[in-house]
Amino acid sequence: xSRRLLAAGxxxxxxxxxxxLAPGAAGDGLLPFSTEEVGAIVSHGPxxxxxxxxxxxxxxxxxxxxxxxxxxxxxxxxxxxxxxxxGSCHQPEHGWIDGEKRGFGLARVDRNTPTLxxxxxxxxxxxxxxxxxxxxxxxxPITDARELGATPAHIxxxxxxxxxxxxxxxxxxxxxxxxxDNAVLVGVGKLLAAFQETIVSSRTxxxxxxxxxAKGDRQRAAQYSLPAQRGLKIFIGKGACNTCHFxxxxxxxxxxxxxxxxxxxxxxxxxxxxxxxxxLNASPYTLLSRWNDDPARSTATSTRHVEPEQRNFGEFKVxxxxxxxxxxxxxxxxxxASLRDVIRHYSELNxxxxxxxxxQILRPLRxxxxxxxxxxxxxxxxxxxxxxxxxxxxxxxxxxxxxxK
Amino acid sequence: xxxxxxxxxxxxLSCALASHGALACTAxxxxxxxxxxxxxxxxxxxxxxxxxVGKHFAVDIVVCPRAGTAAGTKAGMALPQSLRVDAxxxxxxxxxNYKASVSVVNGEGAGRYRAEGLMFHMPGRWELxxxxxxxxxxxxxxxxxxx
Numbered sequence: 001x002s003r004r005l006l007a008a009g010x011x012x013x014x015x016x017x018x019x020x021l022a023p024g025a026a027g028d029g030l031l032p033f034s035t036e037e038v039g040a041i042v043s044h045g046p047x048x049x050x051x052x053x054x055x056x057x058x059x060x061x062x063x064x065x066x067x068x069x070x071x072x073x074x075x076x077x078x079x080x081x082x083x084x085x086x087g088s089c090h091q092p093e094h095g096w097i098d099g100e101k102r103g104f105g106l107a108r109v110d111r112n113t114p115t116l117x118x119x120x121x122x123x124x125x126x127x128x129x130x131x132x133x134x135x136x137x138x139x140x141p142i143t144d145a146r147e148l149g150a151t152p153a154h155i156x157x158x159x160x161x162x163x164x165x166x167x168x169x170x171x172x173x174x175x176x177x178x179x180x181d182n183a184v185l186v187g188v189g190k191l192l193a194a195f196q197e198t199i200v201s202s203r204t205x206x207x208x209x210x211x212x213x214a215k216g217d218r219q220r221a222a223q224y225s226l227p228a229q230r231g232l233k234i235f236i237g238k239g240a241c242n243t244c245h246f247x248x249x250x251x252x253x254x255x256x257x258x259x260x261x262x263x264x265x266x267x268x269x270x271x272x273x274x275x276x277x278x279x280l281n282a283s284p285y286t287l288l289s290r291w292n293d294d295p296a297r298s299t300a301t302s303t304r305h306v307e308p309e310q311r312n313f314g315e316f317k318v319x320x321x322x323x324x325x326x327x328x329x330x331x332x333x334x335x336x337a338s339l340r341d342v343i344r345h346y347s348e349l350n351x352x353x354x355x356x357x358x359x360q361i362l363r364p365l366r367x368x369x370x371x372x373x374x375x376x377x378x379x380x381x382x383x384x385x386x387x388x389x390x391x392x393x394x395x396x397x398x399x400x401x402x403x404x405k
Numbered sequence: 406x407x408x409x410x411x412x413x414x415x416x417x418l419s420c421a422l423a424s425h426g427a428l429a430c431t432a433x434x435x436x437x438x439x440x441x442x443x444x445x446x447x448x449x450x451x452x453x454x455x456x457x458v459g460k461h462f463a464v465d466i467v468v469c470p471r472a473g474t475a476a477g478t479k480a481g482m483a484l485p486q487s488l489r490v491d492a493x494x495x496x497x498x499x500x501x502n503y504k505a506s507v508s509v510v511n512g513e514g515a516g517r518y519r520a521e522g523l524m525f526h527m528p529g530r531w532e533l534x535x536x537x538x539x540x541x542x543x544x545x546x547x548x549x550x551x552x
Contacts, residue, residue, distance in 0.1 A: 247459065255502070305505065306504075
């Protein structure tokens, strides 16, 4: 019998005998979980997922690219006025966000700054999914007038004109920064992506509980607090939150309308996913373009088959719930200040507003105060304050010398 | 329009034995589920199998006109003029976020198709729809429960 079959058998025994059938709350502090519940819990892991390079980005997983990408990420010279960097909004010490309701680069933008933790696991990028790769998404704020406000020419001149940047660029890509400004901008996007792929979150109390459940280790599983266990039961049961927030990263990487306001301000509407698909289709930097480094276009299936539909209007990306504790305020517009507000939103959903288009996924949860507290404790348990990221000071790097080919 | 519905659970052997057309249709197509309508027998299987929530999959399809079999049909004679593949979650009243593309597979006999780009982005009950347009339009539905 193969090792894999043995492991599967052990899991089945754990599911059937270890947890699922014990009636009532046991004295060891573990609630009774049905076989189906254990299966749902186990499906939220393991964490972290294995590393996989992005085939559309030839710099992905390249150590020199990661280092250079980190330099560029925190370099304000990428902005038109030399004062704003990617790190101005995506602040590592604040969970890679700025804590603002809506981000502010050179001016106030329309949406909340999303965290970059585990960003490599996403399928679509931005709240509306207007980019289909991390490298394309990394180029967008650079040229957005309200964020870094730069042009491809500005970026190209910076990289070509700075001997250290030019040398490091050449060592990563095997050629000096090209004469085509757009090509340099794409290269910078790929370097930034290579760095952001390394921003991964640590294991959480939930992950330890999940692994104990998978192994049938009751004693270890019982170390997970009872309120968190009760909240988890709501998450995968009454709340059906895992319909969209499933898998190890607690998201289906797709989009939904969860009843938030359509308006950015009076008279100005955010079209959400509908606008995102239109932007994607108009972009010269998608996975279907010549800038994709993967000749097989192996990651371009979603791009090839996505089309805007009316129901996409007002849909926004389903975010990961990992480390949600660190990413307040919430929702695409930052309109909910705390996780408690988010739970209240789902508990008191306006059905008339939500089901105007006929979809019937969401219902008001009508949670009691005690249930809301339990769900909150569970969500907090999918967070950790332990950050594996350590900044790499550019001044620590030895001067660059172009490698011999 | 004619509607035919069949659960995936009723598949393979039992369905194949229920119809000579199905048996012939699936003879060279192992691991497939079968749906029948008055006009057609349709065998399908996904790649990868089983379907994974939130991951793209393709569907390999064989269509056999009831009057004959795929192998024995003159090309273009009794096969549908077009085949459309789609899916929906009836309980949620929404479809997929992606539009499947269907292409004819050449070199493996008549009536072979491949649908690509499908994705079930939520667990639950899905209906996989096959719309065959010929002299009449047949809609065949297979139910898929996804956990």
